[in-house]
Amino acid sequence: MRLSYPSNVKIIQVPCTGRVDILHLLRAIEDGADGVYVAGCLEGECHFIDGNLKARKRVQYVKKTLEEVGIEPERVEMFNLSAGEGPRFAEIAREMSERIKELGPSPLNVKKAA
Numbered sequence: 001m002r003l004s005y006p007s008n009v010k011i012i013q014v015p016c017t018g019r020v021d022i023l024h025l026l027r028a029i030e031d032g033a034d035g036v037y038v039a040g041c042l043e044g045e046c047h048f049i050d051g052n053l054k055a056r057k058r059v060q061y062v063k064k065t066l067e068e069v070g071i072e073p074e075r076v077e078m079f080n081l082s083a084g085e086g087p088r089f090a091e092i093a094r095e096m097s098e099r100i101k102e103l104g105p106s107p108l109n110v111k112k113a114a
Helices: 022-030 051-068 086-103 107-113
Strands: 036-040 076-080
Touching: 022 036, 022 051, 036 051, 036 086, 051 076, 076 086
Parallel strands: 036 076
Antiparallel strands: none
16 A cells, blocks of 8 residues: 655654654754654554653653743654554644644754754
C-alpha cells in the first residue's frame, strides 16, 4: 500500500521510540525543524516493554522545556498507533503538518534568517 503524506515530513526510523532522546527532539528544533512528532507503538503494546512510555515522558519534558523558553509546545507531539495503521500514520502526518503551518515558522528559524 502506497501512502501519501506531506513531502515536508522527514521520517527517521528507530528500533523503538524508547531510543528517542530529549536531545534528539531539541536538536531537531534547533537545527531548523518547525515541528517534530514521535509515532510509537500503542500504549501497553511496546515490543520493548516500556519504550513508548519513556518516549512519551521525554516528549512531555521537551514540550515543557519549549514552553519555558517561549516556543509553542504544540510543535512537539507523541502519537501511539500500531504498525498496521499505515493510513492513520499518513493522517497524523497531514494533521501535524497543518498544525505547524498554522503556528508558522519556528521562532528559531526566524532568528536565523535575520
